[in-house]
Amino acid sequence: NVLTQSPGTLSLTPGDRATLSCRASQTVNSRDLAWYQQKPGQAPRLLIYGVSSRATGIPDRFSGSGSGTDFTLTISSVEPEDFAVYYCQQYGGSPLYTFGQGTTLEIK
Amino acid sequence: QVQLQESGPGVVKPSGTLSLSCAVSGGSIISTNWWSWVRQPPGKGLEWIGEIDQSGSTTYNPSFKSQVTMSVDKSKNQFSLILTSVTAADTAVYYCARNGYWSMDVWGKGTTVSVSS
Numbered sequence: 001n002v003l004t005q006s007p008g009t010l011s012l013t014p015g016d017r018a019t020l021s022c023r024a025s026q027t028v029n030s031r032d033l034a035w036y037q038q039k040p041g042q043a044p045r046l047l048i049y050g051v052s053s054r055a056t057g058i059p060d061r062f063s064g065s066g067s068g069t070d071f072t073l074t075i076s077s078v079e080p081e082d083f084a085v086y087y088c089q090q091y092g093g094s095p096l097y098t099f100g101q102g103t104t105l106e107i108k
Numbered sequence: 109q110v111q112l113q114e115s116g117p118g119v120v121k122p123s124g125t126l127s128l129s130c131a132v133s134g135g136s137i138i139s140t141n142w143w144s145w146v147r148q149p150p151g152k153g154l155e156w157i158g159e160i161d162q163s164g165s166t167t168y169n170p171s172f173k174s175q176v177t178m179s180v181d182k183s184k185n186q187f188s189l190i191l192t193s194v195t196a197a198d199t200a201v202y203y204c205a206r207n208g209y210w211s212m213d214v215w216g217k218g219t220t221v222s223v224s225s
Binding site: 031032034036042043044045046049050053055056087089091092094095096097098099100101102 | 167170171209213215216217
């Protein structure tokens with residue numbers, strides 16, 4: 001299952017709403033889609049699992065939604081610390097885990 | 109609070125063997141969790157290599173199947189990755205991670221491995 005993220009780069013100002021897309025080439029089970037944030041020089045951090053459940057300690061400005069083949073990560077009001085690369089990840093199939101190519105959220 | 113720490117040589121010669129370990133602290137490797145290895149080539153995205161559970165059962169990414177072996181050492185509370193016949197394409201940051209709800213909820217900081225003569 002191939003995951004395609006768009007846009008490749010999103011340029012926003014703090015306070016803006018961010019909408020990141022992840023499209024799968026095949027239908028994804030509702031529990032099997034996750035989102036990660038990665039800052040330069042750091043490991044990825046789990047933000048969202050099961051399409052819409054926030055991981056421990058993740059602020060409620062982050063939300064996930066979607067079904068079937070189309071999924072969205074929304075940041076309701078971007079904070080300065082949110083500028084990073086975001087990856088979606090799908091579980092199931094072969095290989096068992098696949099990642100999208102990433103969306104870079106940069107300061108406009 | 110479970111923490112993971114990767115360790116291993118930073119440089120491996122072409123056609124050689126890459127060997128990494130991941131130490132688990134703040135919890136036991138003997139749990140219902142599976143444990144994964146993920147890598148990230150310079151400037152690129154994330155690639156899942158495979159997973160192992162505490163009994164030693166494994167699932168590998170088919171892209172690595174001929175190259176990869178994972179193992180677990182319960183006495184040391186750690187798990188390991190071996191990648192054989194490495195080339196420059198295997199140069200990457202290698203992460204170990206704990207599998208949670210169909211995702212990876214705890215990550216090590218990563219270790220950089222360069223394949224170079």
